[in-house]
Amino acid sequence: MSSSFGARGAGVPWRTTPSLRPPPVTRWCAPGRKRRRGPAGSGNKMAAPGRRLCLVAALLLLLVGAQALAPSHHLTARDLARLRAALERPFTDLQAAYYSIVGLHSLGLRVADEKAACNFVKSHVDSSSVDSLFYAAQSIRVLSGCEVTISNETRELLLAAVSEDSSITQIFHAVGALSSFGLPLASQEALSALTARLSKEENVLATIQALETASYLSQQADLSGIVEEIEDLVARLDDLGGVYLQFEEGIETTALFAAAAYKLSDHVGTEPAMKEEQIIQLMNAIFSKKNFETLSEAFSVACAAGSLSHNRYHLPVVIVPDGPAAVSHHQPVLRLQVTNVMSKPLTQASVKLDYAKSASTKATVLQQTAFTLSGEVFELNFMNVKPASGYYDFSISVDGDNRFIANRVELKVKVSTEVGITNVDLSTVDKDQSIAPKTTRVAYPAKAKGSFTADSHQNFALSFQLIDVNSGADLIPHQTFVRLHNQKTGQEVVFVAEPDSKNVYKFELDTSERKTEFDSASGTYTLYLIIGDATLENPILWNVADVVIKFPEEDVPSTVQSKNLFVPKPEIKHLFREPEKRPPTVVSNTFTALILSPLLLLLILWIKIGANISNFSFAPSTIVFHMGHAAMLGLMYVYWTQLNMFQTLKYLAILGGVTFLAGNRMLAQKAVKRTH
Amino acid sequence: AAGSVGSVVRRFLAEYGSGTSSRLKVLDAYLLYVMLTGALQFGYCLGVGTFPFNSFLSGFISAVGSFILGVCLRIQINPQNKGEFQGISPERAFADFLFANTILHL
Numbered sequence: 098m099s100s101s102f103g104a105r106g107a108g109v110p111w112r113t114t115p116s117l118r119p120p121p122v123t124r125w126c127a128p129g130r131k132r133r134r135g136p137a138g139s140g141n142k143m144a145a146p147g148r149r150l151c152l153v154a155a156l157l158l159l160l161v162g163a164q165a166l167a168p169s170h171h172l173t174a175r176d177l178a179r180l181r182a183a184l185e186r187p188f189t190d191l192q193a194a195y196y197s198i199v200g201l202h203s204l205g206l207r208v209a210d211e212k213a214a215c216n217f218v219k220s221h222v223d224s225s226s227v228d229s230l231f232y233a234a235q236s237i238r239v240l241s242g243c244e245v246t247i248s249n250e251t252r253e254l255l256l257a258a259v260s261e262d263s264s265i266t267q268i269f270h271a272v273g274a275l276s277s278f279g280l281p282l283a284s285q286e287a288l289s290a291l292t293a294r295l296s297k298e299e300n301v302l303a304t305i306q307a308l309e310t311a312s313y314l315s316q317q318a319d320l321s322g323i324v325e326e327i328e329d330l331v332a333r334l335d336d337l338g339g340v341y342l343q344f345e346e347g348i349e350t351t352a353l354f355a356a357a358a359y360k361l362s363d364h365v366g367t368e369p370a371m372k373e374e375q376i377i378q379l380m381n382a383i384f385s386k387k388n389f390e391t392l393s394e395a396f397s398v399a400c401a402a403g404s405l406s407h408n409r410y411h412l413p414v415v416i417v418p419d420g421p422a423a424v425s426h427h428q429p430v431l432r433l434q435v436t437n438v439m440s441k442p443l444t445q446a447s448v449k450l451d452y453a454k455s456a457s458t459k460a461t462v463l464q465q466t467a468f469t470l471s472g473e474v475f476e477l478n479f480m481n482v483k484p485a486s487g488y489y490d491f492s493i494s495v496d497g498d499n500r501f502i503a504n505r506v507e508l509k510v511k512v513s514t515e516v517g518i519t520n521v522d523l524s525t526v527d528k529d530q531s532i533a534p535k536t537t538r539v540a541y542p543a544k545a546k547g548s549f550t551a552d553s554h555q556n557f558a559l560s561f562q563l564i565d566v567n568s569g570a571d572l573i574p575h576q577t578f579v580r581l582h583n584q585k586t587g588q589e590v591v592f593v594a595e596p597d598s599k600n601v602y603k604f605e606l607d608t609s610e611r612k613t614e615f616d617s618a619s620g621t622y623t624l625y626l627i628i629g630d631a632t633l634e635n636p637i638l639w640n641v642a643d644v645v646i647k648f649p650e651e652d653v654p655s656t657v658q659s660k661n662l663f664v665p666k667p668e669i670k671h672l673f674r675e676p677e678k679r680p681p682t683v684v685s686n687t688f689t690a691l692i693l694s695p696l697l698l699l700l701i702l703w704i705k706i707g708a709n710i711s712n713f714s715f716a717p718s719t720i721v722f723h724m725g726h727a728a729m730l731g732l733m734y735v736y737w738t739q740l741n742m743f744q745t746l747k748y749l750a751i752l753g754g755v756t757f758l759a760g761n762r763m764l765a766q767k768a769v770k771r772t773h
Numbered sequence: 774a775a776g777s778v779g780s781v782v783r784r785f786l787a788e789y790g791s792g793t794s795s796r797l798k799v800l801d802a803y804l805l806y807v808m809l810t811g812a813l814q815f816g817y818c819l820g821v822g823t824f825p826f827n828s829f830l831s832g833f834i835s836a837v838g839s840f841i842l843g844v845c846l847r848i849q850i851n852p853q854n855k856g857e858f859q860g861i862s863p864e865r866a867f868a869d870f871l872f873a874n875t876i877l878h879l
Contacts, residue, residue, distance in 0.1 A: 692813055692814070698806060699805070702802035706802060726871070729875060733878060733879075746879075757868075757872075764862075767864055
């Protein structure tokens with residue numbers, strides 16, 4: 098909760114464009130309690146330390162309060178035209194007609210053809226639907242010369258809709274329709290139905306509609322419970338970076354809330370419980386939407402604009418310079434547009450300059466001066482005080498109505514002037530100091546006659562002074578460059594001329610020192626003087642003279658190649674993994690034959706020793722054993738070529754089992770035979 | 774010295790020829806074969822390079838393993854060692870030999 102206070106307290110400099118809404122979301126300093134319908138004054142459920150923190154934070158805000166938040170969005174004339182175009186679409190159904198008619202009325206505009214609109218409404222109203230009756234009623238009330246008679250059934254229908262069993266929307270529409278048709282309405286019953294319903298429907302839109310409904314009820318009823326809802330809703334607004342305040346449901350809901358809150362407050366006669374900063378943040382959020390996708394969105398913004406321009410308590414003021422915020426001798430007057438949120442000029446207001454300080458020296462140049470009204474614009478001739486060129490911080494306040502809020506702004510104003518170059522001396526200075534320097538004076542914008550030479554014996558020097566043409570004071574602009582351009586090769590080198598303590602600019606060209614910049618390219622160079630600054634109205638590019646530069650060593654490099662950085666690099670060829678070196682096939686084959694030779698040897702030896710199978714008995718177990726064993730060897734081969742281990746193990750288990758049993762038998766028989 | 778080595782070898786061979794049963798001689802021939810095969814493989818690897826290293830490994834280890842199992846069988850079969858292998862008849866030793874070989878070559 099305390100995270101965003103620092104950012105808010107520091108204030109947002111005027112004219113920032115928050116294109117990206119910062120992510121942090123905080124709830125305004127209020128209990129995060131759930132709304133309870135219960136006896137008023139049951140107190141706050143917020144914990145004590147939280148409340149203390151809130152007070153400290155509020156105190157901090159007050160201290161830093163001088164830097165208040167300035168409105169960043171409002172309905173400019175173009176936005177107003179766009180909004181009007183969005184609302185002036187031809188009617189598709191009764192609800193669209195309602196949005197258009199009532200929306201335009203909120204903006205202070207009228208529908209193009211009121212008679213046609215009236216007929217449309219009358220022909221499209223559905224007497225059995227409360228919503229339809231509401232739209233028709235509101236539209237008819239706004240259109241001039243539009244009358245309609247209400248039948249008794251319709252009246253009964255509307256009165257029946259005002260009960261605890263209907264939704265808040267139904268109650269709102271019924272009450273609104275009854276009130277706009279001029280039919281009698283039992284306010285107390287309506288209020289109790291509303292209150293009962295509010296405890297069940299706790300969403301934001303329902304609460305807003307409850308506020309609107311209450312604004313139709315008689316003031317005899319105790320509407321304070323509903324008025325408290327405004328405060329609760331303010332607590333539910335999301336703070337986006339200290340600049341915007343809106344509901345998570347969107348801009349439309351926020352705009353409807355603003356309209357409803359002021360409507361109810363005006364009706365009841367109590368100031369809405371919103372701080373100045375919150376109102377400005379609401380304003381920023383609502384008017385940040387410049388394109389309206391749906392008619393209901395356009396309607397909601399129009400209602401909000403209307404209520405923020407005409408209510409009894411808070412009128413946000415928008416102060417915008419007319420054109421760029423800059424003055425000069427040609428244009429000495431600073432013009433301001435002071436309007437309300439709908440860009441309607443507040444010609445009754447009195448606009449005053451609190452102070453104007455130089456941005457660099459912080460010296461106050463002017464204070465407590467009033468702006469004069471000229472047409473719809475407020476003017477002040479700032480050049481009367483003969484300010485030096487540069488930037489100034491203006492603090493402007495608007496008074497005249499104690500409903501004004503956001504009526505103090507800080508503005509950055511630029512004062513520009515013209516620069517003049519004087520005392521321009523070009524000279525060639527001998528290095529040995531044996532010959533006196535030859536100086537030529539040139540006047541802007543002429544070019545010096547003859548050319549100057551700079552070589553190993555002499556340097557070229559340039560000196561000049563810059564003054565403000567209007568005031569005669571010395572100027573130190575941001576850009577004072579000396580540019581030398583080689584006529585043949587197109588090469589150019591730029592140097593900076595620096596002022597000395599007496600504000601005289603000096604530039605000296607020593608050929609031995611500056612060899613590298615020039616790439617030792619001798620030749621004729623044209624010398625230009627470039628003077629520029631944000632506060633200068635006449636930046637200067639002046640061809641002063643031609644300078645012939647000779648470099649000592651004549652090792653002229655090849656003509657300067659423009660370093661082209663964007664040539665394709667050599668292609669990288671993928672190197673496949675080289676196959677390993679193999680021995681020649683002959684060797685491998687020889688070895689294979691060689692390997693088989695021990696087998697031969699074995700057979701020979703066995704024969705020699707006299708191994709035989711004469712003892713072979715043809716008992717079944719023997720045969721089975723030998724077959725099984727042969728099969729196992731065969732399986733090994735198949736394993737090598739085709740199978741994987743699991744399959745092999747499976748077959749092996751079977752074969753092995755059989756072979757084992759047979760072998761066991763056979764060997765047992767053999768053992769028995771042996772022991773006999 | 775050369776003469777004594779030669780005479781030792783000759784005597785050994787004579788003793789061997791007469792003293793060992795033919796069964797053992799058959800087994801010995803097998804062992805000799807396996808050893809030669811292994812040695813030849815190793816020599817090839819040293820000489821020509823380990824190119825199909827997997828092949829070399831499998832062949833060599835197979836040779837070595839077979840040799841070891843053969844030696845075990847010979848020890849177990851030799852009647853002179855009967856005292857140390859009380860519960861194991863030659864048949865049993867042979868069966869073990871077959872089984873172990875199967876597992877090795879799996």
